[in-house]
Amino acid sequence: MVNRQQISAARGWLGLSQQDLADLTGVSKRTISHFEGGDRLPHDRTLRDLQTALEQQGVEFLFENGRGVGIRAKPKPDSGDGA
Template structure:
C-alpha cells in the first residue's frame, strides 16, 4: 500500500470504479457506514488507521491512487491478475 494521503474525492471515485456502495466499502474496510459517509463528505478528518483500512480495501481490488498537491489527484483501476491477457 502506498503512503499517499488519499482525498475524500479519491475514495468516492475508487468506490465508483468498483461499483461499490458505501456499505460494501465500509464492510471491506471494517469501518462503519456512518464513518465512511462522513469521510467521503469531508465532514471529519479520519484517523490514519481508518484511512489506511479504506485505502487497502480499495487497493486489494485494483484501485490505485495517483497524484499530488502540485499535479492534482486521481484514481485508476488496474485489471485483476486473472483478467490479464496471457501470451506464450
C-alpha cells in the same frame, strides 16, 4: 494520504456502496459517509484501511507531490505469454 474525492471515485468506479466498503474494511458506514461528505477526517489508520481495501479491488491511487490527484484501474500484470 488518500482524500475523500479519491475514496468516493474509487467506490463509484468499482460499483461499491458505502456499506459495501464498510463491510470490506470494518470501518463504519457512518465514518465513510462523514469522510466523503467532508464532515470529518478519519484517523490515518482508517484511511490506510480504506485505501488498501480499494487497491485490493483493483484501483490504483495517483499522487503528485504527496497530494492525491486521482485514481485509475490497476495495470494488469503481464502474463508473459507474448499474446
